[in-house]
Amino acid sequence: MDLGLKGKIALVTGSTAGIGLATAQGLANEGASVVVNGRTQERVDQAVAKIKEVSPGADVTGIAADLSTAEGVSALVEKLPRVDVLVNNMGIFEPKAFEEITDDDWLNIFQANVMSGVRLTRHYLPGLRERNWGRVLFVSSESAVQIPAEMIHYGVTKTAQVAVARGIAETLVGTGVTVNSVLVGPTNSEGVGTFVSQMAKKEGVDEATMEKQFFETARPSSLIKRFETTEEVANMIVYLSSEQASATTGSAIRVDGGVTRAIL
Known part of the structure; x- marks a missing residue:
């Protein structure tokens, strides 16, 4: 199946390791022009090198920026004015008893997991709408549905991502731009x-x-x-980023190994 991603500019945030790196690799394999992101230049350079090692002809570059801050997002978008595919993958987690989660903990995890995607999507959405094609994905978690008692603040941010994705999709009625969230299981x-x-x-x-x-x-x-392996998750993200996923929008797609006990 041709996923129709050749030449598309794809930004994958938090892609120096894990699901983000596997997603960047998958998109590069499909011919997209991939932009890797991480907080340090060293990690970004290493990730770019890994992708090129697997796919020698891949069009892949990197931008180092801390997207948990407004300043970091501004620095990235200045260097990358356009994207066709935006994968909001960057995020953090920390097991911690509820009584020990401070105000700063709540604010920091919300800035990283929610506001990074909000700011980037807000910036790139006008261009996607104008060109009438685009894919926006929020990499959420089964924790959005089954809030983990050991890290409630994390679960709340994952729920927020699903809500934001659905809300943005509602603003794009009748366009060729889709917005979805992916509910990832233990990976x-x-x-x-x-x-x-x-x-x-x-x-x-x-x-x-x-x-x-x-x-x-x-x-x-x-x-x-x-x-789950990171590649198993990335396979779904790459598909949802593709031309072939044009009728899937406003959805929360589960790649959770069946951990969520629900039929819908």
């Missing part, structure tokens, strides 16, 4: 891998045992009983 990304490794060390078990325990206790509703 073996860089951050999760570190978390599992630390927990395994703390419990005195290997990582495979820790993973099994995680799905027995923390996410028992999972149907695949394992962490």
Whole structure:
């Protein structure tokens, strides 16, 4: 299937590792002109090199900017005035008891997970509407539906992303611009891998045992009983970014390994 992405300019935020990097790689493989983003130039350069190593002919560049701040977003859009595909993937998480989540914690995670996508979409949307084609994606989580007790502030930001995506889609009635959110399940990304490794060390078990325990206790509703790979998630994001996904908009698409107990 030709996804119709050749020559499209795609920005993937937070794409120096994990789901973002896998998505950038997938879009590059489809012929898109991909822009990688991360907070440091070193990490951005490493990600660009990794993509080019896998796809030597890929058109991929990078912009270092901290998108959790308005200043960082301004710096990025100044360097990249146009995009056709915007993947709002950048985000942070931190397991923390509710009583210990400070005002600063709430504000910081909201700035990173919600406002980064809000600011970027607000900037690029007029151009997408004018050209009557575009794809905007918010990489959310099953935590938007099943708020995790161990990090309530994270879950709230993931719910907010779904609401923002649906609301923006409502403003684009009858256009060729789609806006969707992707509800991702537990994924073996860089951050999760570190978390599992630390927990395994703390419990005195290997990582495979820790993973099994995680799905027995923390996410028992999972149907695949394992962490998803970043590529499995990226495959859905790349499809939703494509010409072929033209009738899917205003939707929250689940790639969660069946962890959300719902038929809709």
